[in-house]
Amino acid sequence: MLSTRLKSLEINGFKSFSKKTVLEFQNPIVSIVGPNGSGKSNVVEAIRFVLGEQSMKSMRGSKGEDMIFKGSKNLSKGTRASVAIYFDNSDHVFKLSNEAGENINLNYDVVSISREVYADGLNKYILNGSETRLKDIHNLLSSVNIGASQHHIISQGEADRILNANPKDRREMVEEALGLKIYQYRIKESAKKLERTEINIKEVTMLRRENAPHLNFLKKQMERLEKAKEMRFELSLLYQEYLKKESIYIENEKTIVSSDKKRISWELENTEKELKEMESRDGREKEESEKEKEIKILEKKRFEMSGAKSEIERKLGRIEAMIEVSSRHRSIEYRDTAVPVKRVSVFLQEIESIIDDAILKDDLSEIKSYLSSVNEILKKFKIEISVSDREDQNLDELENFKNTKKQIEVELDNIRKEEKDIFEKILMLKEEARRESESLHLKEKERFNIRMKKQELMSSLDMVRIKEDNLRRQIESFDNEIKEGSVLIGGDILLYRDFNVSYTSNKMEHEELKRKIEKIKIRLEDTGLDRGLEVVKEYEEVTSRDAFLAKEIEDLAKSIESIRTLMAELKEKIDTEFKEGVKKINVEFNNFFNLMFGGGSAHLSLLVENKKSRKNNPEEDEETEKDEEEIVFEQGLDIDVSLPQKKVKELNALSGGERSLTSIALLFAMSQVNPPPFLVLDETDAALDEANSRKYGDMLEKLSKHSQLVVVTHNRETMSRAGILYGVTIGADGASKLLSVKLNEAQAIAK
Numbered sequence: 001m002l003s004t005r006l007k008s009l010e011i012n013g014f015k016s017f018s019k020k021t022v023l024e025f026q027n028p029i030v031s032i033v034g035p036n037g038s039g040k041s042n043v044v045e046a047i048r049f050v051l052g053e054q055s056m057k058s059m060r061g062s063k064g065e066d067m068i069f070k071g072s073k074n075l076s077k078g079t080r081a082s083v084a085i086y087f088d089n090s091d092h093v094f095k096l097s098n099e100a101g102e103n104i105n106l107n108y109d110v111v112s113i114s115r116e117v118y119a120d121g122l123n124k125y126i127l128n129g130s131e132t133r134l135k136d137i138h139n140l141l142s143s144v145n146i147g148a149s150q151h152h153i154i155s156q157g158e159a160d161r162i163l164n165a166n167p168k169d170r171r172e173m174v175e176e177a178l179g180l181k182i183y184q185y186r187i188k189e190s191a192k193k194l195e196r197t198e199i200n201i202k203e204v205t206m207l208r209r210e211n212a213p214h215l216n217f218l219k220k221q222m223e224r225l226e227k228a229k230e231m232r233f234e235l236s237l238l239y240q241e242y243l244k245k246e247s248i249y250i251e252n253e254k255t256i257v258s259s260d261k262k263r264i265s266w267e268l269e270n271t272e273k274e275l276k277e278m279e280s281r282d283g284r285e286k287e288e289s290e291k292e293k294e295i296k297i298l299e300k301k302r303f304e305m306s307g308a309k310s311e312i313e314r315k316l317g318r319i320e321a322m323i324e325v326s327s328r329h330r331s332i333e334y335r336d337t338a339v340p341v342k343r344v345s346v347f348l349q350e351i352e353s354i355i356d357d358a359i360l361k362d363d364l365s366e367i368k369s370y371l372s373s374v375n376e377i378l379k380k381f382k383i384e385i386s387v388s389d390r391e392d393q394n395l396d397e398l399e400n401f402k403n404t405k406k407q408i409e410v411e412l413d414n415i416r417k418e419e420k421d422i423f424e425k426i427l428m429l430k431e432e433a434r435r436e437s438e439s440l441h442l443k444e445k446e447r448f449n450i451r452m453k454k455q456e457l458m459s460s461l462d463m464v465r466i467k468e469d470n471l472r473r474q475i476e477s478f479d480n481e482i483k484e485g486s487v488l489i490g491g492d493i494l495l496y497r498d499f500n501v502s503y504t505s506n507k508m509e510h511e512e513l514k515r516k517i518e519k520i521k522i523r524l525e526d527t528g529l530d531r532g533l534e535v536v537k538e539y540e541e542v543t544s545r546d547a548f549l550a551k552e553i554e555d556l557a558k559s560i561e562s563i564r565t566l567m568a569e570l571k572e573k574i575d576t577e578f579k580e581g582v583k584k585i586n587v588e589f590n591n592f593f594n595l596m597f598g599g600g601s602a603h604l605s606l607l608v609e610n611k612k613s614r615k616n617n618p619e620e621d622e623e624t625e626k627d628e629e630e631i632v633f634e635q636g637l638d639i640d641v642s643l644p645q646k647k648v649k650e651l652n653a654l655s656g657g658e659r660s661l662t663s664i665a666l667l668f669a670m671s672q673v674n675p676p677p678f679l680v681l682d683e684t685d686a687a688l689d690e691a692n693s694r695k696y697g698d699m700l701e702k703l704s705k706h707s708q709l710v711v712v713t714h715n716r717e718t719m720s721r722a723g724i725l726y727g728v729t730i731g732a733d734g735a736s737k738l739l740s741v742k743l744n745e746a747q748a749i750a751k
Contacts, residue, residue, distance in 0.1 A: 005144070005677035006708050007086040007110065013078040014049065015042040018069045018735035025678070027723025028704035032712045034728035039736035040712050041155070043728070044682045047710070048153055050083040050115045051146065052125070052137050058155075064121040072734025084114040084126075087144075087677065095143040096136060097186070106140075113137060142182045145676045152707075154667060155682035163651055163663050167607045167636020174604070174637055175574065177670035178581035183570045190570070194563045201556040208549040215546055218539040225535060228524055235520045236489045242513045243485075243496035246478055253471050261464045268457040275450050278443070295429050302422045309415045312408055318352055319405045326398045345397045347381050488524055575635075581673055582606065582637070588669035595695055596661045599644030604666075607636045639666070657687045668699055675706035682712040693717040 012020040016039035023030075023043065034040040045059040049067060056062055071077035087094065089111045096104050106128075114126040125132050127140070146152055154161075162173055175181060325348065354374055358367050485493040586603040593602035639651055641662060654662060664684055671679055685696050697717045700709055711718055719725060727739040 005088050006710075007088050009043070009047065009050075010082075010084040010086075011043070011046045012082045013069045014046050014067055014081040014083050015039065015069065016730070016736040017042065017046075018072075018075050018078060018733075021736070021738050023726060023738065024724075024740075025708055025710065029700060029709045029711065029722045030724045030726065031719050031722030032710065032726045032728060033714065033719060038728045038730050040728040041682060042736065043726075044153065044155060044680055044710075044712055046083045047085065047680055049081075049117075050085045050113055051141060052115070052134050054134075064117045064123060065119050067117050068119060069735070074733040075735055080116055080118045082114060082116040084112055087111045087113075093144060094140055097139050097182070111140075113140075139182075139185065142176075142179070142185065145177070145179045145674050152671070152676040152678065153680040153682070154664075154684050155680075161663070162666055163639065163659055167638055170637045170639075171578075171635065174582065174585065174670060175578060177674060177676075178577065178585075179674045180574050180577055180581075183574050187567055187570050187574075190563050190567045194560060194567070197556050197559050197563065201553060201560065204549050204552050204556065208546060208553070211542060211546055211549065215542050218535065218542055221535045222539050231520055231524050232489050235485075235517065235524065236492045236495070238513060238517050238520065239485050239489065239493060240496040240499040241501055242510070242517055243478070243482065243493075244499045244501045245510060245513075246481075247496065248501075250471065250475060250478060253467075253474070257464060257467050257471055261461070261468070264457055264461045264464060268454065268461060271450060271454045271457060275447070275454060278447055278450065292433055295426055295433070298422050298426050298429070302419060302426070305415055305419045305422070309412065309419065312412045312415065316405065316408045316412065319401055319408060322348055323398060323401045323405065326401060345400075347377065350377055484521075488521060579606070584673040585666075585669050588672040589666050592665035592668050592699065593641070593662065595699065596665050596692065597644055597658075600642050600646075602639070602641040602662065602665065605638045605640055607638045660684070660687045661692065664696070664699075668703055671703060671707055675703075678708035678710060679703065680710045680712075683714065685711075685713055685715045685718050688715070690717070697721045 006025045008025060009023045010020065011017045011023075032040050032043055048059055053059060056064070056066065059067065061067060068081040069075070069078035087110065089106060090109045092105045092107065094106045094108075094111050096106065108128055112126075112128050114124075116124040116126070125134055125137050127136065162170055165173060172184075175184065322345075326344070351374055354377075358371070482493055582604050589602050589604065593600060639662075641651065641654070643654075643658070651659070651662070685693060688696050693715050694717055696715075697720070700711065700718065700721050703709060711722065713719060725741045727741070728736055729739070731737040
């Protein structure tokens with residue numbers, strides 16, 4: 001049994017199918033039935049659509065949006081239509097051709113082709129989920145004998161299309177049925193490539209011609225540059241000697257400057273360090289030599305002690321006076337009143353306090369006020385004088401005064417001793433300060449000398465830096481000389497590094513060498529060597545470009561020859577396979593014709609036509625171009641038939657039914673020679689009577705051994721030959737619906 005290549009068809013939003021509808025093709029013969037207007041022919045048009053049909057007219061439309069579901073009372077209008085078809089590719093028979101014309105097998109077990117159309121007319125082709133070109137779809141389908149002319153789809157009213165076609169178109173249909181369309185594609189691609197190559201070779205030739213004058217000019221320039229080689233060689237030798245000596249001088253200077261800088265920097269660093277340590281030490285000595293401040297503090301303290309000593313001496317005088325008064329009072333006898341000693345002591349203290357305060361005042365009026373107070377106290381004392389216990393009190397007070405006097409005398413001795421110590425210390429500090437002053441003067445002189453040394457070192461370092469700047473400028477000048485020399489003699493300028501020379505510091509010789517270099521540079525510039533390297537580079541580029549263009553012309557010429565050879569081989573192959581295929585088709589065509597008409601004969605014959613054309617010779621110049629007449633032999637196909645028991649041999653003399661049977665016989669014969677994966681027959685049996693319907697059914701079963709058949713029919717006989725029957729009807733929502741029945745199961749149920 002034939003393994004099914006066509007697996008399924010998925011329709012969504014296409015024409016009358018508003019919702020997703022899937023048809024499975026699991027039987028060699030699948031029949032689609034339904035009343036007129038139900039949309040069964042839309043299934044056939046969906047197959048045409050997904051396989052790349054570009055004629056909207058053949059799908060009963062005028063533009064892309066006519067393929068989209070228009071809507072109904074219950075369903076809204078669609079925004080896009082999509083159809084997907086699935087093929088079994090487990091044997092990897094589907095192929096795609098690359099740019100080189102090589103066939104590449106698709107490594108998919110299932111090949112899916114989808115086409116989508118949108119309301120704005122946009123079309124998309126999708127191959128296994130990736131968007132692709134229609135050209136690739138045709139290329140892929142042609143590899144399994146499904147051509148763009150769609151000879152494998154025969155719709156109602158088009159069964160005799162091959163009969164009505166002219167010989168040339170009929171040949172193309174047969175070529176496609178024979179699987180030769182892939183070669184035609186390659187010939188067309190080769191023709192386009194040949195045309196592009198011929199245009200390219202003209203353009204490249206023109207470019208080479210345009211390049212020739214400039215190349216000749218550059219050759220003359222190169223001849224002039226050749227004359228300057230000797231000068232460049234001489235300049236190279238002079239440069240090597242000059243640059244070598246200059247580099248040795250620079251390196252020596254670098255060493256000297258670097259050594260001086262390190263030495264001076266080291267001395268300067270040590271000097272600064274020594275100066276810093278000296279200043280730090282002098283700071284500490286300055287802190288230690290601040291004896292003058294200490295002397296001032298001691299002098300102040302001595303002055304304060306002198307004041308304290310005077311105060312104690314006054315106290316001592318007052319105590320001595322009190323002792324004297326107390327002793328004198330002991331001998332006084334009062335007749336009427338006795339004064340207590342304690343009272344006298346208080347009295348004297350009050351008087352003493354007032355007198356001490358008065359002594360500190362300079363204002364006479366204040367002193368009088370103090371005297372008035374003393375007078376008042378004296379008056380009160382006179383009244384209060386009493387002799388009771390006078391003797392005892394005087395004795396106690398006198399003793400207290402004496403004790404106080406001893407304490408004051410001890411305190412006075414201590415102050416005098418401390419005052420003497422301070423005075424001696426002041427004398428000692430003054431002597432030390434004098435010695436320190438002399439030491440500081442010597443150190444200041446030493447510090448001054450170090451500062452002068454630092455200044456001298458800094459000046460020396462500045463001089464070294466000036467030398468560094470001069471050396472840097474010399475290095476820049478040296479580098480610029482190398483750059484300038486590289487322009488004149490190229491990379492040879494660096495050969496000075498390996499040049500052996502006995503270095504001398506003779507400046508005159510060095511300057512003379514420099515002058516020689518400058519003279520040769522001027523002479524080279526006069527020869528135009530300032531652009532020498534550019535000319536050489538440009539000459540090399542132009543020469544390289546000319547060689548490239550020459551090679552390109554050679555390659556293009558070879559490519560043209562190769563393309564022409566390929567086209568000739570393809571045409572020869574098409575011609576050979578076509579003739580062999582026509583022979584095979586004639587055998588099957590005659591057999592089917594005999595079966596359909598019960599006799600007679602039918603065959604295809606090769607028809608050769610002569611056609612004159614005019615062609616320009618591309619190899620001649622425009623001025624010498626002329627038209628040439630060529631004779632092109634076009635081979636077409638004619639159909640010769642002979643009906644049994646009739647003298648009719650012309651196709652135009654056949655009736656409609658006879659033409660239909662003849663075209664069916666021819667199409668079936670073509671499909672037998674190089675069977676496509678499937679055939680779609682859309683009511684091709686409509687004009688057959690019952691007897692011919694049985695013959696038609698027999699042919700279907702014979703064909704189904706080589707190709708899957710999708711048959712749209714009203715014929716009961718045809719239906720009986722199908723394994724799966726799909727019924728198409730219009731639902732209540734105004735959209736087509738699909739019902740499927742497997743006839744063998746239905747027959748089993750019916751039994």
